[in-house]
Amino acid sequence: MGNTLLTPSIIAQESLMVLQNNMVLSDLVYKDYSKEFANVGDTITVRKPATFTVNEFGETIVIQDAKEKGTPVVMDKHLDVSFAITSKDLSLNIVDFSEQFLTPALSAFAQGLDERIAGLYVDVPYCTGTAGTAPNSIGALTGVRKVMNDNKVPMAGRNLVLDTSADAKLLELDSFNRVDASGTSLAMQEAILGRKFGFNCLMDQNIKHHSNGNIEGSAIKLSGPVSKGATLAALTDTTLTGTLKKGSLFTVAGDSTTYVVTEDATAA
Numbered sequence: 045m046g047n048t049l050l051t052p053s054i055i056a057q058e059s060l061m062v063l064q065n066n067m068v069l070s071d072l073v074y075k076d077y078s079k080e081f082a083n084v085g086d087t088i089t090v091r092k093p094a095t096f097t098v099n100e101f102g103e104t105i106v107i108q109d110a111k112e113k114g115t116p117v118v119m120d121k122h123l124d125v126s127f128a129i130t131s132k133d134l135s136l137n138i139v140d141f142s143e144q145f146l147t148p149a150l151s152a153f154a155q156g157l158d159e160r161i162a163g164l165y166v167d168v169p170y171c172t173g174t175a176g177t178a179p180n181s182i183g184a185l186t187g188v189r190k191v192m193n194d195n196k197v198p199m200a201g202r203n204l205v206l207d208t209s210a211d212a213k214l215l216e217l218d219s220f221n222r223v224d225a226s227g228t229s230l231a232m233q234e235a236i237l238g239r240k241f242g243f244n245c246l247m248d249q250n251i252k253h254h255s256n257g258n259i260e261g262s263a264i265k266l267s268g269p270v271s272k273g274a275t276l277a278a279l280t281d282t283t284l285t286g287t288l289k290k291g292s293l294f295t296v297a298g299d300s301t302t303y304v305v306t307e308d309a310t311a312a
Contacts, residue, residue, distance in 0.1 A: 067154050068248040069161040072203050089114040123156055125149045158250040165252060166291030169304035170195065175254075175293070178209035182219055185241045204243035207251035211237065214245075257287040259311065266296065275306065284311040 092113040099106050127149060172187035173179060188204065206214070214220055220237055237245035261281035270277045292305045 068158060068246055069205060069250070070154065070157050072205070072246075073161065086119045088117045088119065090117055121160070123153060123160075125153045125156075155250060158248065159252075162248065162250045162252050165254075167306075169293075169302070171293055171302060178213050179206070180210075180213035180216075182217065182241075184210075184214075185243065189241055189243070199242060202243050204245045205248050205251065206237075206245065207253075208247065208249055211247040254291055255289055256292040257289040257308075259284070259286040259288050261285075279311075286311055 092115065094110050094112050096108050096110075127145065129145065170191050172191050173184055179185070185204065192202065214237060220240065237247070239245065261279075261284045264279050264281045264284065267278040267280040288305050288309045290305055290308050293302050294305070295302055
């Protein structure tokens with residue numbers, strides 16, 4: 045009896061099924077710009093809507109310039125999972141081949157992709173809640189909703205991706221696990237949070253835990269005035285050691301604004 049060899053098309057189709065089943069954040073990413081991608085290293089400019097100011101109509105008409113802005117997205121990552129197989133391995137049927145090779149390889153690929161997307165949180169300056177405390181109340185969700193509403197985020201397509209701790213805490217709430225309060229038994233039967241407060245609530249084990257670094261000082265302060273809109277500020281103290289990590293949040297006495305560190309910094 046002759047061997048049954050897997051063709052590349054069969055392997056590719058099976059790989060896609062395995063990959064799609066192992067993604068959370070990756071499935072939520074907006075992909076409509078995918079057709080713009082040409083080669084690794086290309087930069088895609090995502091267009092932002094032009095903004096205008098409303099004036100009262102009168103004898104003088106104020107003509108405003110229509111200025112569009114864009115955000116550059118650099119296509120500089122090309123992920124890869126390579127492994128060697130023998131001619132004996134290729135004689136396996138599609139089920140065995142998928143179980144022994146494709147599933148482990150594509151699971152690693154999906155996790156790596158998910159981890160990279162989760163790591164982009166360091167570029168998002170908006171926050172709510174208490175750092176280091178897992179969300180454990182309805183206020184945690186409504187707090188996120190308020191931040192998004194204040195920043196005019198569209199109501200449609202909102203997803204809330206939680207780590208394992210937040211997922212476990214919220215599943216304990218009556219608003220999620222009681223049928224008469226939530227309107228569904230999914231939380232009780234399948235441990236699925238479902239759609240709540242305008243969010244599709246999901247759990248992902250790849251959500252990152254942030255480290256602020258190890259900056260130390262007795263009374264860290266600004267070394268001088270910082271202009272509005274500035275992206276660089278100098279901190280000082282009698283003795284200042286350690287590092288600040290990108291994504292760390294901080295406030296300044298007398299100012300309610302929350303600021304975010306945009307690059308790693310080491311005290312000198």
